[in-house]
Amino acid sequence: MNQPQSWEARAEEYSLYGFTDMPSVHQRGTVVLTHGEGPYVVDVHGRRYLDANSGLWNMVAGFDHKGLIEAAQAQYARFPGYHSFFGRMSDQTVMLSEKLVEVSPFSTGKVFYTNSGSEANDTMVKILWFLHAQEGKPQKRKILTRWNAYHGVTAVSASMTGKPYNSVFGLPLDGFLHLTCPHYWRFGAAGETEEQFVQRLARELEDTITREGADTIAGFFAEPVMGAGGVIPPAKGYFQAILPILRKHDIPMISDEVICGFGRTGQTWGCQTYDYMPDAIISSKNLTAGFFPMGAVILGGDLAHRVEAAVEAIEEFPHGFTASGHPVGCAIALKAIDVVMNEGLADNVNRLAPRFEDGLKRLAEKENIGEYRGVGFMWALEAVRDKATKTPFEGNLSVSERIANTCTDLGLICRPLGQSVVLCPPFILTEGQMDEMFEKLEQALDKVFAEVA
Ligand SMILES: *Cc1c(COP(=O)(O)O)cnc(C)c1O
Secondary structure, X not given: OOOOXXXXXXXXXXXXXXXXXXXXXXXXXXXXEEXXXXXXXXXXXXXXXXXXXXXXXXXXXXXXOHHHHHHHHHXXXXXXXXXXXXXXXXHHHHHHHHHHHHHOOOOOEEEEEEOOHHHHHHHHHHHHHHHHHHOOOOOOOEEEEEOOOOOOOOHHHHHHOOOHHHHHHOOOOOOEEEEOOOOHHHHOOOOOOHHHHHHHHHHHXXXXXXXXXXXXXXXXXXXXXXXXXXXXXXXXXHHHHHHHHHHHOOOOEEEEOOOOOOOOOOOOOHHHHOOOOOOEEEEOHHHHOOOOOOEEEEEEHHHHHHHHHHHHHHOOOOXXXXXXXOHHHHHHHHHHHHHHHHOOHHHHHHHHHHHHHHHHHHHOOOOOEEEEEEEOOEEEEXXXXXXXXXXXXXXXXXXXXXXXXXXXXXXXXXXXEOOEEEEOOOOOOOHHHHHHHHHHHHHHHHHHHHHHO
């Protein structure tokens, strides 16, 4: 397959791959892509794949949206780049901040821009460290997150991420604490009801705060639905149980909406779908429909006022990226928000979500599917060796990788995550394309389950 001059060979010769199973690449070669059409991507050999992962959750308007391309081209022609330092910023940046506060659940607020979700979480942590120190609590620095959470890859956001693979970097850093993942099907104890499970997690939070001291905890970060942890919606009543505890101890709650934000769960924000009010929101991925690398910290009114006062006291907030608030990124984000909210994309998610769930429910009747879970346009199927005992397949069988690789051979891109397969297609998906997704997935499941039986 890998002739010296092939795209595949050249990719392997010169690229250091991130988050990639290298034995699979050596065996199967790299999928080198040239372009996309709607929810499909096309490789250098002309093969088409239905991308049921929207790239990496982010290409929600598909891969060739005309309006977004035109918005980018027009802004490149008008003002192709600028920063947001020294009291200068582009008009597009002003308009986007205004828009983000308008569509946020906050009545007032302030926005800070980054180039990625990781940097936005990193920035939020620095804002909290700065704020608490200015308010006379320099020791209020610890960060609470959950096991299986994904908050990014910078040294700080990787420390927030609750995944064992970060141990290869000697992470997490000190002061990053991980609480139980709110996945009832997997972590509920024998005989424990979902309500009891949630109460146990609330007690764990209260005990952790008591043990560490509320004055040492800077903030609590959570995704509404855990994305890269395997699409894990919160156990019922989870956020309603933990929010009062955080409030009581004056610990800010930050909703990491990098995946859930802008319609993925059916409403504009995941915190609206799960009915809680955070103190700040982290946005990226869907913010530009994947057409520009950009992240944003959206501070709600109370936090915004406190941070503003802290900044006034020292006259300057010493933080920012060269491309923070990039005018092209902002112009694209303004268009992307309009496209998702006003061109029927969010409506399509809500219209097709029940059909999505029906399809998964049917597949979950298979003997080797333990659970289907999700909301809106983000779902997962979890494979098991034994349905009754929830026993996973032996790790060396790499069942989810085999399912995903078989799907790729059939022209469907989906992602293996642990023992699960993740489906999070672009919001423009049609009924026919959804049927195609389920047909190919079912073929792959049947083939792989027969192989590993
Ligand atoms: C992807 C993701 C991030 C990190 O964003 P990058 O742009 O990859 O740095 C942070 N939080 C969540 C919930 C994510 O899904």
